[in-house]
Amino acid sequence: MQDGAADDGDVEKNGQANGQHDKAQEPRSRFSLMIEDFSFIWFTLSMNTGILSILMHQLPYQFNGLGILSTIMFVFNLVLFSVFFIMMLLRCILYPRSLIKACASNITELSLIGCLPIAWYTLLAQVGLTVSNASWGGEPFFIVAVVMWWIGTIVMLAVAATVIVVFSKTDIVNANTINPAIIVPFVGTTTNALVGGEICQYSAEVNARVAVPVIITSYIVCGIGFFVALLIYAAYFVKLMNTGLPPPPLTPSLIMLVGPAGQTAAAVQVLGSAAQTHFGNYGKGTFLQSQAGELLATVGVLLALLFIGIGLLFAIFGVYVILETAYKRQHKYTLI
DSSP states (O other): OHHHHHHHHHHHHHHHHHHHHHHHHSOOOHHHHHHHHOOGGGHHHHHHHHHHHHHHHHOSSOOTTHHHHHHHHHHHHHHHHHHHHHHHHHHHHHOHHHHHHHHHHOHHHHHGGGHHHHHHHHHHHHIIIIITTSTTOSHHHHHHHHHHHHHHHHHHHHHHHHHHHHHHHSSSOOTTTOOGGGGHHHHHHHHHHHHHHHHHHHSSSOOHHHHHHHHHHHHHHHHHHHHHHHHHHHHHHHHHHHHOSOOGGGGGGGGGGGHHHHHHHHHHHHHHHHHHHHHHHHOBTTTBSHHHHHHHHHHHHHHHHHHHHHHHHHHHHHHHHHHHHHHTTOOOOOOO
16 A cells, blocks of 8 residues: 555656646747847947937038938837836746846947837937927927936946956956947936036026036046946957957947947037036036036037047948958958
């Protein structure tokens, strides 16, 4: 009897084990696989769409219909961002271990987390540029843009700090494995500064008491982005000297190196104009006065010209390498 009971128990355990094994072997749906493999790189599509919408809105040479095209791109960007954000949220909920493992072991995946807040910035910029200036917009939507900006600032600083901590505590990156994607979080902080200046300068019915803290904080985060980018530039030069250019399919990623310099150049100009506009109305202390605002506007143009210099160098270098790789027919499509 005892042997029979034991046999029955063994059979039951084996049945449970086989059931669990069969369950593990069940084919997964394409949707679940797509969710688990969903990458932050998809937010680059939202980023680029948003940048195009902003450029069309701010282009000095306007023509009939360009504003409408800018609004269409803004709405399209909103749809893209919403879809990608939901997909990434599902991955965080359903497959958190997979996401953490990917970010902790892959320098590119970790760096591209910065694409999410950058895409967010393109949306909030258009809230200030387009929505607040609509006939039904006004100051309430400037406040909405500012709230969105502060949320983005907190997230972007958290991402930048996390990237530095992971780089310093793990061995996923060194002077020989560094790639241009590492600069994305710091492109994000300079973009943060640029968008802060834009919503304070170009939104409708801007409140100086709300705008000035945004301007001051934007200068600070701009400094974080640009000066950390200088360190990355130096490290990447060491990589180029040691191991040469990245693989041919990844040579377009060299254009990422233009980002911090270009965004910083734009940011200091826009922030200078915003300071000139709002510091006088704020009028507190010795620095937040109209004279300081005028000085920042002038110095911003000078600094922008200096920053454009290094950006132009990397642009020429990147274009040359891309053209040479294309001439040799070594390109292969990739989102990076």
